[in-house]
Amino acid sequence: xxxxxxxxxxxxxxxxxxxxxxxxxxxxxxxxxxxxxxxxxxxxxxxxxxxxxxxxxxxxxxxxxxxxxxxxxxxxxxxxxxxxxxxxxxxxxxxxxxxxxxxxxxxxxxxxxxxxxxxxxxxxxxxxxxxxxxxxxxx
Numbered sequence: 001x002x003x004x005x006x007x008x009x010x011x012x013x014x015x016x017x018x019x020x021x022x023x024x025x026x027x028x029x030x031x032x033x034x035x036x037x038x039x040x041x042x043x044x045x046x047x048x049x050x051x052x053x054x055x056x057x058x059x060x061x062x063x064x065x066x067x068x069x070x071x072x073x074x075x076x077x078x079x080x081x082x083x084x085x086x087x088x089x090x091x092x093x094x095x096x097x098x099x100x101x102x103x104x105x106x107x108x109x110x111x112x113x114x115x116x117x118x119x120x121x122x123x124x125x126x127x128x129x130x131x132x133x134x135x136x137x138x139x
Contacts, residue, residue, distance in 0.1 A: 002029035009034075013048070068130060088114055092130045102127045 002011040011029030018024030070079040102124035110121040
């Protein structure tokens with residue numbers, strides 16, 4: 001853990017000297033109290049996240065999760081289809097329509113080298129979610 005740039009205490013935040021919204025890239029480590037002072041108010045992680053999400057909304061950027069089968073476009077606002085994930089969804093639905101079990105589908109996908117966004121093999125739970133969401137969308 002770094003020490004606070006201002007007071008020398010244990011730093012928990014990387015504070016942008018020039019706000020990112022204005023093109024800033026350099027940060028200094030600050031503790032909770034000094035970071036709150038830098039923003040002229042007492043802040044905690046919850047408040048920082050809330051403020052960051054509000055800022056993204058005000059700029060028209062996406063917040064929240066990205067649905068499977070899509071990625072965020074270059075403008076950080078729109079969703080665009082992710083060809084690899086769309087293919088995966090099609091395969092899952094075809095395997096399921098052919099009567100394969102959720103675990104069987106997960107095994108086949110692992111054999112074919114498919115990984116989640118986090119680089120892990122698909123679990124039967126993830127396969128179930130894909131099928132459930134596809135059924136919900138079709139209804």
